[in-house]
Amino acid sequence: MSSDAHCEKLREVGAELALGVLPGRERAEAVAHLDGCADCREYVRQLTGIGDRLIGLLPDAEPPPGFETRVARSLARQAAGAEGQRPART
Template identity: 60%
Template sequence: MADVTCEEFRELASELALGILPGRERAAALAHRDRCSTCREHLDALTTISDDLRTLVPDTEPPVGFETRLLDHLHARTRVQRRRRRLLATITAAALVIAAGLGGWSLGTLTQHQPPTAAPVSPSPRLLTATFTADHRDAGQAFAYTGTPPWIYMAVDTEHDTTTVSCQLQTTDGHLVTIGQFQLSNGYGYWGTPINLDPTTLATARLIATNGTIIATATFTT
């Protein structure tokens, strides 16, 4: 592979950070990283987030076919073992939210919009996590990043047949804000967006159906 540009490096960086980039592309990307301090810092940030997310991979496997749908949507560049793909699916998605510029998106849907003005955040970025529950069972995971810009990403798997849900955040002082909508397919979906509030003040995230029913709730602890 020829020398890569900074733009090409950023397209490869998430898979490089996860260790799943094929050999020739990996070699070219590493050569560029060694020459470019800006891209090196970008990769370091992705690697830190990826390492944090690896510790959050659940013991149970996602629904059959999940990894194929997600990795195909994100244009995965290489085949990896089936078990490995299942473990890395959610991690890859979250890392690519950062690499893609933190724009709002969901599985099968790209939402075009301008990110909101970043809210004040913690000087030392952290990745906050919360588990979604629905009908008294685990139903997914939410991740909130306290860096600049702050963002939230979620993956949910419910038994509801609702196709469209709104995401409502509540802060510790009781403030409520609806940050957007995304689609579910057979009860599950994946979505992320920048947020215009300090993630360290998050108390809960709720997924609400169009009829007002609360589908799932996640409680953050800071």
């Protein structure tokens, strides 16, 4: 495989690598490529930073039981109400 093909493959799996969920063999191949490719190292470094910031957005506690159901129902009611509204005349 050429270097370009290695870079393309890394871009396909880079997010999984950055999040630490890439399976063993693929991870080993990706890390071996990163040893010699500064562009891909930077790409994965940026993805890792984004992943770290996203994790910081997670709530500290689980939502209360039924939260998802209440939100889904509220969104459905709002969508149904929006469909029945007429555009305002000017």
